[in-house]
Amino acid sequence: xxxxxxxxxxxxxxxxxxxxxxxxxxxxxVMCCDKNMTVVKQMEPYVTKAxxxxxxxxxxxxxxxxxxxxxxxxxxxxxxxASVMATMYAKEAGVRTIIAKAxxxxxxxxxxxxxxxxxxxPEVDMxxxxxxxxxxxxxxxxISFSEKFAMAEIAPLKNWxxxxxxxxxxxxxxxxxxxxxxxxxxxxxxxxPNTLIKERHxxxxxGESKQIQKYN
Numbered sequence: 021x022x023x024x025x026x027x028x029x030x031x032x033x034x035x036x037x038x039x040x041x042x043x044x045x046x047x048x049x050v051m052c053c054d055k056n057m058t059v060v061k062q063m064e065p066y067v068t069k070a071x072x073x074x075x076x077x078x079x080x081x082x083x084x085x086x087x088x089x090x091x092x093x094x095x096x097x098x099x100x101x102a103s104v105m106a107t108m109y110a111k112e113a114g115v116r117t118i119i120a121k122a123x124x125x126x127x128x129x130x131x132x133x134x135x136x137x138x139x140x141x142p143e144v145d146m147x148x149x150x151x152x153x154x155x156x157x158x159x160x161x162x163i164s165f166s167e168k169f170a171m172a173e174i175a176p177l178k179n180w181x182x183x184x185x186x187x188x189x190x191x192x193x194x195x196x197x198x199x200x201x202x203x204x205x206x207x208x209x210x211x212x213p214n215t216l217i218k219e220r221h222x223x224x225x226x227g228e229s230k231q232i233q234k235y236n
Contacts, residue, residue: 024049028089030075030106032059035121035142036095041066053084075102081109094120094136100127104134111135170229173202176217186213194235196227 025048029040032054040052044066052063053071064070073080075096086092092110096103103120110118111134120136122128128139161173180188191197201208201215202222208215217223225232 025091026051026089028052028084028086028092028110030054030084030092030094031096031103031121032056032063033095033097035097036093037063039093039095044068051084051089075106075109081106081113086110086113086115089115091115091117091119094118094131097121097123100130103127103131107131107134107136168228169226170232171199171224171226172232172235174223174225174235176219176221176223180217181219182216184214184216185211188217190223190225194227195231196225196235198223199226200224 027043027048027050029036029043029050029052032040032052036052036054037059040050040063043050050067051069051071052060052067053073053075054060055072055074057072060070060072071084073084075081076099086109092106092115094103094106094110096106103122107118107120117138118136119138119140120131122131122139122141123143124141128141131139163171176188180190185198198211199209200223201211201217202224203218203220
């Protein structure tokens, strides 16, 4: 991702603030806004520009200059109406990528219809990840791409240890692909079929969510 990409974050709750700070700390230009002056002041040291504004007020969208940004992240957590308006404003401004936060499936569908390119559901995703970590012994980390596909970090089963990936036959047995292997601080991307699996290894896999959730 190029470092001159311009980001705007609307809404500075816990999710919006975390996104803002992470983007800024990674060297990207970020404009953020919220109607709460206290949180705006807290973000000022980290971002290119921090603005106190209520997206529901007339002319605020024009004042923010959303057309100048490559990505707009609508992180408003307390008002679906405000999220919808911010998404519509960004769409009308011709923003290339609009990412919005939703609390429920219904909100997700509404925001997608209003023009959001991607809708994230942090609470739902975190709940799903926690449930999977509690019910599957060997899944260490779980990231959902969609309702159907996910990526996970898993510990190798005992019967895989000291076998090659080809010998372990993981794809045929479990239906997911090993895309990388972690060995301490080292990461082996696209490991060859003759790669030997060690007990200390962490396997990074991609596959259907239902298959990964069965892994135990």
